[in-house]
Amino acid sequence: MKRCADVVIIGAGVTGAALAYELAKRGIRDVVILERRFPCSGATGRCGGGIRQQFTTPHNIRLAMESVKRYETLSEELGVDIEFIQGGYLILAETEEEREAQRKAVALQNELGLPSRLLSPEEALDVLPLLDASTITGATYCPTDGHANPFRVVEGFLAQARRMGVMVEKFTAVTGLVVERGRIVRVHTSSGKISPGAVVNAAGAWSVEIARMAGVELPNVPVRHEIAITEPVEFFMDVMVISIHNGIYFSQTKEGQIIGGIGFPDEKPGYVISSSLRFLRVYARELTRYVPALGQLAVLRQWAGLYDVTPDAQPVLGPTPGVENFIQANGYSGHGFMIAPAVAKHLADYIEKGIRSEILEKLSIERFKEEIRGEAFVVG
C-alpha cells in the first residue's frame, strides 16, 4: 500500500467509487480507496437500485435531478451497461392525507423544474396495467426517474478510476485516525499506515465509527432494511413503484426479476442484518395487494442491508469543522445510490477548487445544531 496519498477515501461503495472516478477525471489521481471487505459489500451491493427525483426537500430533489442527468449518459461514459431503465417512478397514495402531501410535493418539484405530475387511479393504470387501481387514491409519476444495477455502476466507476491511477485496497480496514492540530495526519489500517491530504468518510452505516476515530460525533444511526428478489419473468414493467402508505418499493431488473422491499417503522437501530420471516410475509402481502399477478412468482433470495439514517433523512456532506481535511459523505438514509454521481461532483468541486456549493453548505454536519425539517418520503 502507498505511504501517502492526496485523497484517502474510506469505503468502496457507490459513494467512494463515484468520487474516486470524478476526482481522477479532473486529474486528481493520487487517490486511494480503503475498503474493509470488497467493493459493494456494504449497502450498495444490497440496495434496490432505484433512482428517483420525487422528494420533498429542495436539496434532495436538486441532488437527484443532477444525478439523473449523469445516469442518463453513464453507460456510454464508463463503457459498461449499467442497466439503467428510465421508466419513471410511480408513487402510490392510499389516503386523502397522503394525496395532500403528494400535491404539495409535486408543486415543489415542478417549481424546481421536475416533470412530475399527479395521477388519478385510472391514469396510474395506464402506467402499470397490472396494478390493482382500487387499492389507491392516486399516485404521482415522474417519467425521468428510473433504476440501475448497482454492481455494474460501481464496477464501471472503479474500472475507469483504476485505469487513471486510483488504487483500490480491498480487505483493508481503517482502524484509527490520528488528528494533530486540527488535521488528520495519519490513517491506520489493518495493513499499514498512510498519510493523507484529505480523508473522505464514505463508510456508509459505519461512518459513525470512522468519525469517532477522529473525535467527531455524527448523529447517524444504522437501521436494517430487508429486500428480496423473485425468479425472472418476461419484462412487463419499466416503471419502479413505491408507496408512501407502507414504504414498499419494487421494480423489474433487466433480467426480469422483481426486486423490492418494505421498511418497518419499529425497526430498532443496530448492525444486525439477518433476514426475517415477518418481512417476507408482509412484503409478499403488500406486493400482491398492489399487483396481484405477482403472486405467481417464487421468491429466490432475501437479504438485508443497513440504512445510515440521519435525523432529517438527508445526507451529511462536506468538510468537518475542527478537522479541516476530513470530508463527510454519508448519512444517505436509504437513498444514497441515486444521488452518488451528483454528490461526487459537489465533493470534487470542493476538493479540487475549495468551492463549497449551496448544497454542501445546507447539508453540512453543522446543520444539526439548528432546527430540523426533514425529508418526508423515506422509501427506496
Next chain:
Amino acid sequence: MRIEQHPILEFRRGRRITFTFDGRPIEAYEGETIAAALHAAGVRVLSRTRSGAPRGLFCAIGKCSSCLMTVDGIPNVKTCVTPVREGMVVQSQRGPGRLNPDFRPREREVRELRAEAVVVGAGPAGLAATRVLLRHGIKPIVFDENPHLGGQLIKQTHKFFGSRAERAGVRGFSIAEELLSEVEGEAEVLRQARVLGLYFEDGKRVLAVAHTDRLLLVEAEEIIVATGAEERFLLFPGNHLPGVYGAGAVQTLMNVYGVVPGKRALMVGAGNVGLIVSYQLLQAGVEVEAVVEAMPEIGGYHVHAAKIRRLGIPILTRHTVVRALGGERVEGAVIAQVDEKLSPIPGTEREVSVDLVCLATGLNPSTRLLEQAGARMAYVPELGGRVPLHTPHMETTLPGIYVAGDCAGIGEASTAMLEGELAALSLLSRRGLELGGEMEATRKSLEKLRLGPFGARPRAGKEKVFALMKGGSGG
C-alpha cells in the same frame, strides 16, 4: 417410452390421465411428474432460453431450474417435481415465462404449529435420526420435499454393501421401505413439504414450510437437518442439450417412474455412482457405450466395475467427454484422452454414437437451509464443497441444530444413518438424557466405517471440520 419389464423393479402405475403439451394431448399415469410423463412420450425439449437454445431435464429433483415450463398459466414451474393432473395445460417457454395478467392469489392456508423436534429430509440420515428419537419417546415432525420418501435410497436397485453388518446384501429401495415402516405412523412424516427457511422470530425458532398448497409455520427448539446432496455440473460445449443428465436424474426416470431415459448412453465418471448407474441402465434396457473417467484410477468399488466389465462395457480411465453433439438434443458425443493436467490430448478425440450423456461427476452437499439460518460454513473439498461446521456429535454452530448425512459431507447411506443416529442422540442428551455409552458406541462405529482406503478422504475432511469448529473459525 416406459419400461415394461425390469429384472428387479415392479412399477405400480396409477390411473391413466391426459394432459396437453403445447396443445397436443399426452397420456400419462397419475403419480408421475410432468417431466417424466413428457419424457415417456418422447418429448425432450421442455423449453428454450431467450436465445432459443433448447432446455431439458437435468437433475429431476427440483434443484437446477432446467425444466421450467408454464403450467395452467403459471410461469416457471419446476416440472420435474410437479405431479401431472388430468386436464393440465403445459406449455414450453422461451426465456423466462410470461405473467398471467388475470391471476389472483388465493388466500393460502397458514397453519402454525409447535413440534417436539423437527427432522428435515427423509433420506437414510433423517429416517435413522427419527427412529432413535421415537425410541426415546420423542415424536418429531419429518419434512421431505419429494413426493417419495427415502431420499437417494429409493433409486438404488443394487444390494448395498460396505454398510452396517445387518444391512449388507439388502437392496437400497428395500432399506428405505424398512426404515419407513418403522417410523411412519409413529412420527408425523409430511411429503411434498419443502422447508423454505429457518428464522429466529421473537426469540423462537420457526421453520417456514411449503406443504403442497399450505404454508406451515413450525416452532421447534431442536432441528436435525438431513437434506442430502445435489449433482455437480461439468463444463463442455453442448452440455445444455437435452439428453445430458445428472446420474441421479437418470436413476429417477428409470427406477422411480419406469421411464427409459434413452437408447445408448455415455457415462461420465467411474466412481460408485457412475458404475452403479451404468449397471442400472443395462437393467432398464439401455445400451452403454462406455464409462469415461478422467483420473488414472477407477474411483468406485472394484466389484461394481467388474460387474459392468463382464457385460462388455469398457471403462476408459484418463478419458473425458469433450463435447456433446446435436442441435435440438444429444445425437452423439466426442470423447478424448487427457494428460496429467486433465486437459484433452489433441488427436485422441473420438466420436461416439449416443443419445444420452450421463454425468456422475460428484455431488455437492445441499446446505442452503443451514446457510440461510446462519450456521458457520467452511469449504472442505474432501467432503464435496461447502459444509456446515459441526462437532463430532453433529451439532452445528447453532446450538440445538444438528446436521447428518450427505449435507454434512458426501458419504454413504451407512455413514448417513449413523450420523443421523448420532445427531438424534446428541439432541436427546441436550435434553438431559444419560446416553453417554450409546453415543460413544455410535461414534466408534462411524469411525470404523471410515477406516478403509475409501474412508481416508472423508475422514480427513471431517477432521478439518472438527478442528475448525473447535477453533471457532470458518468461511
